[in-house]
Amino acid sequence: MIRPHDSIIVQTLGRFLIPVVQIFGLYVLFFGQYGPGGGFVGGVILGTSMILSVLIFGHDASRSQVAKKVLHGDGVGMLVYAGVGGLCMIGGGEFLNYANLEIPGLEAASRRSLGIVLTQIGVALDVAVTAVSIVFSLSTEEIIEESING
Amino acid sequence: MTFSYEILLLLLLLVTAAGAIMVKDLLSSVLLLGSYSFFLALVWAWLGAVDVAFVEAVVGAGLATVLFLLTLFGTDPKDTRLRRPPPSLAKLIVFPLLGVLLLYAASDLPGFGDPNSPASIHISPTYLEQSYQDTLTPNVVTSVLMDYRSLDTMVETVVIFSAGIACALLLRRDT
Numbered sequence: 001m002i003r004p005h006d007s008i009i010v011q012t013l014g015r016f017l018i019p020v021v022q023i024f025g026l027y028v029l030f031f032g033q034y035g036p037g038g039g040f041v042g043g044v045i046l047g048t049s050m051i052l053s054v055l056i057f058g059h060d061a062s063r064s065q066v067a068k069k070v071l072h073g074d075g076v077g078m079l080v081y082a083g084v085g086g087l088c089m090i091g092g093g094e095f096l097n098y099a100n101l102e103i104p105g106l107e108a109a110s111r112r113s114l115g116i117v118l119t120q121i122g123v124a125l126d127v128a129v130t131a132v133s134i135v136f137s138l139s140t141e142e143i144i145e146e147s148i149n150g
Numbered sequence: 151m152t153f154s155y156e157i158l159l160l161l162l163l164l165v166t167a168a169g170a171i172m173v174k175d176l177l178s179s180v181l182l183l184g185s186y187s188f189f190l191a192l193v194w195a196w197l198g199a200v201d202v203a204f205v206e207a208v209v210g211a212g213l214a215t216v217l218f219l220l221t222l223f224g225t226d227p228k229d230t231r232l233r234r235p236p237p238s239l240a241k242l243i244v245f246p247l248l249g250v251l252l253l254y255a256a257s258d259l260p261g262f263g264d265p266n267s268p269a270s271i272h273i274s275p276t277y278l279e280q281s282y283q284d285t286l287t288p289n290v291v292t293s294v295l296m297d298y299r300s301l302d303t304m305v306e307t308v309v310i311f312s313a314g315i316a317c318a319l320l321l322r323r324d325t
Binding site: 036038039041045051075082095133134135 | 201209212213224283285295296297301311321
């Protein structure tokens with residue numbers, strides 16, 4: 001278990017930086033079609049912001065509740081990604097052939113663009129959850145307690 | 151010297167990589183590895199691979215350093231100093247020979263940005279010409295990753311997912 005950091009400088013900077021990092025992560029995630037970035041990087045940045053909040057405010061702070069809730073989302077990203085592929089199959093095409101997403105009023109190219117956005121959200125969710133989950137696994141109570149006592 | 155900036159960057163890369171291996175303390179090694187990733191990201195950006203540079207900066211210099219540090223703090227503090235035996239004679243002979251062999255093989259590689267290299271004439275022109283009409287996505291890297299090669303990306307996501315599950319199964323006790 002990680003305890004909150006003592007320094008007021010670290011706490012204040014964390015309070016200020018974490019929302020900025022999260023907004024930047026969302027920007028990178030949705031800007032991935034127009035510039036560098038994409039689901040993987042966006043997901044890592046979002047996960048890193050939650051890790052930062054856990055490292056600064058500790059496991060039990062109210063700011064870290066989001067990170068704790070995220071832990072229950074193992075596999076949701078995979079479900080989104082594979083679900084888009086399944087929707088393409090329902091639409092009558094191959095697995096992950098976004099042109100077969102059944103959305104009226106959209107041309108094939110726009111459907112592909114939409115499919116890319118949806119799968120990127122899936123990748124980002126998966127990566128963010130995995131990053132937070134590994135950090136929580138590495139900082140379980142017993143391991144850290146042992147290092148303090150021994 | 152027109153390339154002094156790039157040469158400085160490559161020198162820093164070599165120095166940080168060698169430092170991460172040679173330094174005696176594990177904590178310094180981890181931090182040097184983080185700065186190595188940062189310089190590597192700058193090199194990717196210089197070569198024009200901005201997406202790779204982004205991933206290298208975020209994962210290599212950010213996330214991996216945090217994971218290494220958490221692992222170090224979770225282990226016994228006495229363990230962080232390294233003791234290495236001196237390299238044996240066989241290593242001292244074989245590895246320079248391997249380096250010479252690799253340098254010799256590298257002289258046959260196509261030049262950087264060569265339009266006639268095998269990688270640029272096979273399928274890349276098709277992607278570059280048609281990806282915007284096909285997917286309305288200006289970033290060709292994203293359209294290749296997420297549309298043309300979408301199944302590969304999905305299985306990569308499965309790999310990340312199983313890595314997280316494996317860490318939770320091995321390390322987490324009861325939370």
